[in-house]
Amino acid sequence: MDSVRFGRVLGIGTRLAAKTVVAAVDAATAPNPSAKPTTGQREDGAQTPTAHPTAEKAKEPVARLSQQAARTAAQVVQTGRGVKRGGKRFGEAVWGPFVKLSGQLWLELTGVFFGIFAVFAGSTAWKMRGDLHETATNHDPHMHLLLLVGMALVFGYFCVSSFVKANRRGKRN
Known part of the structure; x- marks a missing residue:
């Protein structure tokens, strides 16, 4: 998700949250226009107190606000997932x-370093090639020659x- 789209989504989410708060404040402070009178008349003409309908009407804006808050929360979660996915793709790229x-x-x-060591061992072994045949007088140089040849090979x-x-790694990827 690019920064422009992320900013746009963030701005829309902020505006929706502000509108929700304003609507909640307006609903809480406004009188109920469809409120029934608190007293009712019976068939015989006597007035009796009735249940206050504002409690029922007050639940409607709360339900509407809770649904709107749930939608906003879902949008925030979706935006968070998108940001996470975009960050992962950016990291991979x-x-x-x-x-x-x-x-x-x-x-x-x-x-290259192994090659340097191999060349060093090989050149020293080449200098010592005269000690290839072991005699009683050149046992140590013969062992050095064999060690250098083994080191050059390894x-x-x-x-x-x-x-x-x-x-292979260059061709594979």
């Missing part, structure tokens, strides 16, 4: 692309899988 792009960017960024896998996930 604004934050949806942002979340998609930030998630994809995060996967690519982590892929981080290379993480790098590639991170970019593949980012690519």
